[in-house]
Amino acid sequence: MVPEIINSSIDIQQHFQYIDTREKDYIEEAKSLFNSGFYSYSMLAIWNAAINNLKRRVEAYSVELWSTVVKDEAGRKKYDKTGETITERWSNVDDLILIKGATSLGLLNPKAGKSLEMINWMRNHASPAHDSDNRVEREDVISLILLLQKNLFEKSFPEPGHTISTIFEPLKTTNLNTEELEILKDQIKSFRTLDIRTTYGFFMEIINSGNEPSLSNIINLFPTLWEFCDEDLRKVIGVKYHNLVLDPNSDDSPDKGAKTRIFEQIIRLNAVNYIPDGTRARIFRRAADKLRTTKNTSYGWHLEESAALNINQLGTSVPSVAFEEVYQEIIAVWCGNFWGRSSSHTNLQPFFNDLNTDKVRIITNMFLNNERVLEELSQRKPKDEALELLRSLEAKLTIEAHKQELQNAINYISRL
Incomplete structure (x- = not known):
């Protein structure tokens, strides 16, 4: 079956209402080349028509939003809004970046996007400009053009009046009140x-x-948006922070404060668990160091309470690579010293609420072998707190051997 778009009897401009004169010329060229047996050249002409059509669709929808979704893509992506022609405006944008952004915005059907990626591969590996054993055949052109015909050229253009950019335009210029924010939340x-x-x-x-x-x-609106984000989307903010930690020079914000703002937003969303393990371990180690410093400060209970609140804000997603380093400081503060303990334990309680069996066993072993945990347990008050903590963990265990390990730790602490 030959696609209608290269059928010599079809009036392209009349039959496909969403193409312009330039695209019609490319398609007519493709028809002529196809009918003459120059299939690879025909495919290149269709590519030109499709890319031009895609540029017009992005401009009809929102170049601003397209720029947002391709911001972190590698390659040229600088749209020139001052250009007089579509060629000038898109001259510094790679075609594949155009395709990725349009697909992300839903302006390009994923099937059409993959078709264009395939054509691009053929341009680079199987076109007349490259000697290859995998030349473009008649059937290749027909199949790819059929996909583009149904999933691009026949699709209507997006409505420009109901775009995300238009809806949120007021928040760029006005401090919105509670009622206005509620409208945007809805x-x-x-x-x-x-x-x-x-x-x-x-x-x-x-x-x-x-x-x-x-x-x-945005700070007021983000929690509402967060409720509707899937897991993959939620990971984006954690990865963004991770990248800024590893490469501070990638911060292109005017004040170079993007890393701090993104971390603050992560805290507001209780989303530290979406930061990759390596960077998350660094964050928890620093928070644990603050606990250690305040624990070792004379008359420093108020400092302990502040440090405990700080680590509480991070949530309890301590990565395994830093688990013992962090929990030894949490336990040390939890148990206190000769004089007793501060109210820090109320902020540290969540770290013991949701422990699984493996983590309970690690903590059990820490009460037997970790010098920092054992440091003050010869004193009555910290010993009592340690025993109470260990006994509270028994309910989390099922296997008798694991319960016996816990009892061994209790017996060991009792004898100190």
């Missing part, structure tokens, strides 16, 4: 999955740049 709740992803990218860009009043408005 708008978020009505979004499709694709709208949620686009809004997420838009919000992240504002947090990165730190411009006011946009930032203050």
Whole structure:
């Protein structure tokens, strides 16, 4: 079956209403080349038509949002809004970046996106410009053009009036009041999955740049958006922070404060667990160091309480690589010293609430072998707190051998 788009009897401009004159010329060229047996050249002409059509769709929807979703892609992505022609405006944008951004925004059907990626591969490996054993055949062209015909050229253009950019335009210029924020929260709740992803990218860009009043408005709206984000989308903010930690020079914000703003947002969302393990371990180790410093400070209980509140804000997702380093300081503060203990234990309680069997066994072993944990347990008050903690962990164990390990630790501490 020959696609209608290269059928010599079809009036392209009349039959496909979403193409312009330039695209018609490319398609007519493709028809002529196809009918003459120049299949690879025909495919290149279709590529030109598709890319031009895609550029127009992005411009009809929102170049600003397209720029947001491709911001972290490697390659040229600088759209020139001052260009007089579509060629000038997109001259510094790689075609594959255009395709990725349009697919992310839902302007390009994923099947059409993969078709264009395949054509791009053929341009580089199987076109007339490259000698190859895998030349483009008639059937290759037909199959790819059929996909583009149904999933690109026949699709209507997006409506420009109901874009994410338009909906959130007011937050860029005005400090929104409670009622206005509630309207936007309700708008978020009505979004499709694709709208949620686009809004997420838009919000992240504002947090990165730190411009006011946009930032203050976004801080109020982000928790509502977060409720509708899937796990993969939630990981984005953690990876962004991780990358800024590893490469501070990647911070392109005006004040170079993106890392701090993103971490603050992670804390507000209780999302530290979405930071990759290596960077998360660093964060918890620093918080544990503060506990250690305050524990060793004379008359420093108020400092302990502050340090405990600090680590409490991080949540309990301590990575395994730093588990013992962090928990030895938590336990040391929890048990206190000769004089007793501060109220820090109330902020440290969550770290013992959801322990699984493996972590309970690690803590049990720490009461037998960890010098920092054992440091003050010869004193009556810290010993009593340690025993109470160990006994509270028994309910988390099922296997008798594990319970016996715990009892051995209790007996050991009791004899100190």
